Amino acid sequence: xxxxxxxxxxxxxxxxxxxxxxxxxxxxxxxxxxxxxxxxxxxxxxxxxxxxxxxxxxxxxxxxxxxxxxxxxxxxxxxxxxxxxxxxxxxxxxxxxxxxxxxxxxxxxxxxxxxxxxxxxxxxxxxxxxxxxxxxxxxxxxxxxxxxxxxxxxxxxxxxxxxxxxxxxxxxxxxxxxxxxxxxxxxxxxxxxxxxxxxxxxxxxxxxxxxxxxxxxxxxxxxxxxxxxxxxxxxxxxxxxxxxxxxxxxxxxxxxxxxxxxxxxxxxxxxxxxxxx
Amino acid sequence: xxxxxxxxxxxxxxxxxxxxxxxxxxxxxxxxxxxxxxxxxxxxxxxxxxxxxxxxxxxxxxxxxxxxxxxxxxxxxxxxxxxxxxxxxxxxxxxxxxxxxxxxxxxxxxxxxxxxxxxxxxxxxxxxxxxxxxxxxxxxxxxxxxxxxxxxxxxxxxxxxxxxxxxxxxxxxxxxxxxxxxxxxxxxxxxxxxxxxxxxxxxxxxxxxxxxxxxxxxxxxxxxxxxxxxxxxxxxxxxxxxxxxxxxxxxxxxxxxxxxxxxxxxxxxxxxxxxxxxxxxxxxxxxxxxxxxxxxxxxxxxxxx
Numbered sequence: 001x002x003x004x005x006x007x008x009x010x011x012x013x014x015x016x017x018x019x020x021x022x023x024x025x026x027x028x029x030x031x032x033x034x035x036x037x038x039x040x041x042x043x044x045x046x047x048x049x050x051x052x053x054x055x056x057x058x059x060x061x062x063x064x065x066x067x068x069x070x071x072x073x074x075x076x077x078x079x080x081x082x083x084x085x086x087x088x089x090x091x092x093x094x095x096x097x098x099x100x101x102x103x104x105x106x107x108x109x110x111x112x113x114x115x116x117x118x119x120x121x122x123x124x125x126x127x128x129x130x131x132x133x134x135x136x137x138x139x140x141x142x143x144x145x146x147x148x149x150x151x152x153x154x155x156x157x158x159x160x161x162x163x164x165x166x167x168x169x170x171x172x173x174x175x176x177x178x179x180x181x182x183x184x185x186x187x188x189x190x191x192x193x194x195x196x197x198x199x200x201x202x203x204x205x206x207x208x209x210x211x212x213x214x215x216x217x218x219x220x221x222x223x224x225x226x227x228x229x230x231x232x233x234x235x236x237x238x239x240x241x242x243x244x245x246x247x248x249x250x251x252x253x254x255x256x257x258x259x260x261x262x263x264x265x266x267x268x269x270x271x272x273x274x275x276x277x
Numbered sequence: 278x279x280x281x282x283x284x285x286x287x288x289x290x291x292x293x294x295x296x297x298x299x300x301x302x303x304x305x306x307x308x309x310x311x312x313x314x315x316x317x318x319x320x321x322x323x324x325x326x327x328x329x330x331x332x333x334x335x336x337x338x339x340x341x342x343x344x345x346x347x348x349x350x351x352x353x354x355x356x357x358x359x360x361x362x363x364x365x366x367x368x369x370x371x372x373x374x375x376x377x378x379x380x381x382x383x384x385x386x387x388x389x390x391x392x393x394x395x396x397x398x399x400x401x402x403x404x405x406x407x408x409x410x411x412x413x414x415x416x417x418x419x420x421x422x423x424x425x426x427x428x429x430x431x432x433x434x435x436x437x438x439x440x441x442x443x444x445x446x447x448x449x450x451x452x453x454x455x456x457x458x459x460x461x462x463x464x465x466x467x468x469x470x471x472x473x474x475x476x477x478x479x480x481x482x483x484x485x486x487x488x489x490x491x492x493x494x495x496x497x498x499x500x501x502x503x504x505x506x507x508x509x510x511x512x513x514x515x516x517x518x519x520x521x522x523x524x525x526x527x528x529x530x531x532x533x534x535x536x537x538x539x540x541x542x543x544x545x546x547x548x549x550x551x552x553x554x555x556x557x558x559x560x561x562x563x564x565x566x567x568x569x570x571x572x573x574x575x576x577x578x579x580x581x582x
Contacts, residue, residue, distance in 0.1 A: 117362075
């Protein structure tokens with residue numbers, strides 16, 4: 001293999017400008033790597049989003065729903081199962097991206113040195129992290145689609161509006177993945193992730209209007225819940241699932257967009273600070 | 278083939294807070310040569326090559342790779358170099374074969390080209406029989422060969438190896454050397470760090486010895502030995518007072534260690550027959566001078582870290 005043929009297939013090194021930007025579509029290569037690994041064990045990976053709704057609907061829908069009965073939401077009388085189903089989807093969006101970009105990304109970065117290996121290729125740290133966050137969001141999206149399949153069997157989603165939950169899953173996944181990646185950039189070791197899970201994920205899981213309407217909370221708690229990104233994801237998924245979309249939901253969408261536009265660049269910056277010495 | 282500079286470093290430095298890891302060093306590496314960085318732990322070898330493969334921004338100086346400034350051509354430069362880092366960073370979630378194909382994608386190689394290259398490099402590194410093996414099942418030597426195969430997947434013009442044989446058994450080390458020789462014979466420019474003197478002596482055309490962030494000496498291994506040590510080394514166990522007096526009287530330079538005396542000499546046999554005949558009480562040896570003698574002369578015998 002001589003020099004002349006050695007670069008066949010690689011774009012000429014001079015095809016880029018003198019100062020290549022730190023972000024390009026190459027981030028998709030990292031996404032592809034994660035997809036390849038994911039699809040190898042797809043049977044295991046597909047199981048949680050398919051089984052989880054059964055567990056929750058059994059415990060909360062049939063169990064707790066027996067006590068709750070029906071409730072009024074946006075002027076409609078609905079079953080408790082129909083109320084929590086979009087909440088389950090929202091939680092699922094949060095958890096898939098957040099856990100992917102905390103524990104899983106941390107393992108790839110710290111234990112497997114996967115990022116180090118990729119940094120020696122034309123990819124930049126920013127592209128690696130962006131690819132990871134998009135991967136986290138994709139996991140949210142895939143899990144949401146699978147979960148929607150099950151919830152649809154129970155007749156808990158109203159179509160075609162419910163299809164709008166898919167782009168929300170991607171956006172929400174980016175938001176929670178980016179937050180997770182910020183923690184990954186800051187955590188000294190993997191055990192420390194218990195802290196953001198306990199202080200960030202658990203309160204949101206419980207107090208974002210997932211299992212009961214926020215109106216029942218005192219004012220201060222309602223205001224606090226308004227800052228949780230999950231609250232806005234829940235409001236969007238619920239409005240889409242129950243066909244109760246109003247203009248107020250634009251506010252939810254706006255909040256999520258702003259949140260993502262802050263968290264994502266912050267995650268890239270923090271990771272550059274962590275990895276480049 | 279005319280040689281041209283592949284790496285040109287002009288007073289490059291790397292500082293971490295209060296520590297100066299690399300202190301204004303300059304060197305040039307030419308196409309087709311194998312260049313070595315030698316030095317004790319913490320000498321600044323890894324910091325230096327991390328700057329060359331773009332992991333570590335320079336604190337000072339100017340660094341050109343393939344004639345381009347690393348500051349604003351990093352992506353193009355990285356597309357033309359292959360890197361084997363010190364720590365094994367093969368992807369444990371993928372098989373041997375997948376490791377190569379996934380890595381090729383980072384360089385934008387078309388799938389078909391990647392498969393052909395992966396096949397060829399696996400064959401070259403003697404790994405074809407392990408194609409479908411999961412990474413955790415590979416031995417240290419096989420992993421290192423796979424790391425090298427992976428670094429070659431895009432046919433780089435410069436191969437950077439950070440301690441390529443550390444931790445390998447003698448058989449694996451020799452196999453890696455054999456493969457590096459072959460790569461060198463194909464005209465690949467190789468840059469490596471090592472603290473194995475025999476490795477440097479075997480593979481490197483030219484090398485520098487570093488300590489405390491500075492280059493102490495630079496040259497061709499054979500010449501360095503001749504110039505700084507001479508031809509032979511005489512070692513005497515438990516030297517007597519008489520011997521020391523004799524050496525002092527005949528103005529021969531020697532090094533006196535705890536239970537051993539080391540003499541660097543250009544007239545080995547004459548001096549050796551005198552020493553072994555008249556002064557040798559427990560053991561005397563005459564051996565060829567090695568790079569290790571040069572290394573110890575420049576970096577001292579004190580322990581690091």
